[in-house]
Amino acid sequence: MSHRYFHRQRVCFAETDLAGIAHFSNFFRWMEEAEHAFYRSLGLSVHPLQQGASDTSTGWPRLKASAEYRQPLLFEEEFEVELLVAEMRSKAIRYQFRFWKHPDDPGARVLAARGELVVVAVVAVPGTREMRATAIPDLFRERISCVDPEALTDFPSSLLPP
Numbered sequence: 001m002s003h004r005y006f007h008r009q010r011v012c013f014a015e016t017d018l019a020g021i022a023h024f025s026n027f028f029r030w031m032e033e034a035e036h037a038f039y040r041s042l043g044l045s046v047h048p049l050q051q052g053a054s055d056t057s058t059g060w061p062r063l064k065a066s067a068e069y070r071q072p073l074l075f076e077e078e079f080e081v082e083l084l085v086a087e088m089r090s091k092a093i094r095y096q097f098r099f100w101k102h103p104d105d106p107g108a109r110v111l112a113a114r115g116e117l118v119v120v121a122v123v124a125v126p127g128t129r130e131m132r133a134t135a136i137p138d139l140f141r142e143r144i145s146c147v148d149p150e151a152l153t154d155f156p157s158s159l160l161p162p
Helices: 026-041 138-143
Strands: 004-010 062-069 078-088 092-101 110-120 122-124 131-133
Touching (some): 026 078
Antiparallel strands (some): 004 078, 062 110, 122 131
16 A cells, blocks of 8 residues: 655656746645555556546545645656645545655755645536535555655644545
């Protein structure tokens, strides 16, 4: 079972402003990319078609997304996104993210940003556009576990829906 994942990224030109600093909105994309890579590393997918498509396949919409910025990430800068499974309830998972500058240099490594995603397992109601919360599939529960709460000391706690 896995509760932590590291994903490398590099700031692309199109992700920056005129000063060459990564635009804030990209941090949300990078959190989602890290989440998808985490699932792939476990042989899972966030997309129902990759889960053995049927009308009752599980989807994962976002209930909450937030980010806090501390240091800029610059054009061409390589950084590391650390994903931590902070909490898992019956229908929702809360992920915490840390964005690390200078990931290969322990002396220079510094927190650039941190973020949070709360995702909810849903199924589509056949014949409608409605989604209903559902239990997290067993396949996900078998492969994902929560990180030790001590690893989350620099994150505020948040509550998930039951």
